[in-house]
Amino acid sequence: xxxxxxxxxxxxxxxxxxxxxxxxxxxxxxxxxxxxxxxxxxxxxxxxxxxxxxxxxxxxxxxxxxxxxxxxxxxxxxxxxxxxxxxxxxxxxxxxxxxxxxxxxxxxxxxxxxxxxxxxxxxxxxxxxxxxxxxx
Numbered sequence: 001x002x003x004x005x006x007x008x009x010x011x012x013x014x015x016x017x018x019x020x021x022x023x024x025x026x027x028x029x030x031x032x033x034x035x036x037x038x039x040x041x042x043x044x045x046x047x048x049x050x051x052x053x054x055x056x057x058x059x060x061x062x063x064x065x066x067x068x069x070x071x072x073x074x075x076x077x078x079x080x081x082x083x084x085x086x087x088x089x090x091x092x093x094x095x096x097x098x099x100x101x102x103x104x105x106x107x108x109x110x111x112x113x114x115x116x117x118x119x120x121x122x123x124x125x126x127x128x129x130x131x132x133x134x135x136x
Contacts, residue, residue, distance in 0.1 A: 003057045006125035007031055007038075010072060010132055011115040013063040019114065020135075023086045024061055027117035030084030031059075035119050062132040069113050075128045077108060081120040088112040 009027045011020045032039055032055065043051040064072070076083045089102035089112070106112070118128055 004122060005057065005120060006122045007055065007057065007059045007117070007119050008062060008125050008129050009059060009115065009117045010062045010064060010069055010129065011135065012069055012113070013065055015114055019091065020063075023115040026086055026090075027084050027115055028055075028059060031055075031082070031117050031119050034084065035082055038119070061135040062129055063135045064132040066113065068131055069116065070111075072118075072128055072130075072132060073108070073111070073113055073116050076116070076118045079120070079124055079128060081118050081124060081128060083119075084117040085111060085113060086115040088114055090114075 007028075009024055009031075011023050015023065038055060038057070039053045040056040042053045045051070073083070073085070085103060087102060087106070089105075090099045091114075093099050093102060103111070118125055120128075
């Protein structure tokens with residue numbers, strides 16, 4: 001099935017494995033919580049156990065250097081796409097309020113991004129993420 005929209009998550013290529021996974025999880029949660037209708041129905045197995053609902057469409061994870069991520073982020077903002085950010089200082093906080101404070105303290109151009117997520121029309125997301133490579 002081909003979707004009209006796309007979910008892309010970008011992580012910086014010099015992060016430790018645990019950081020890449022952490023950033024990806026937080027950014028996926030942001031898309032899930034911020035885009036109405038993107039989550040499907042709950043799952044149930046043949047034994048009657050129920051499981052949480054997931055995204056209705058694939059999530060593609062990309063990687064790139066700091067400069068490439070900053071350029072892609074700027075393109076997402078210029079296109080006014082739904083986006084979420086994760087910056088370096090968020091690794092130093094241990095709660096949501098602290099995370100929001102770290103983002104609030106810097107301008108978009110000065111953000112020390114370690115990752116961001118974007119959701120929108122397929123062709124728009126492709127243009128935003130142009131030049132980034134799929135995460136191996």
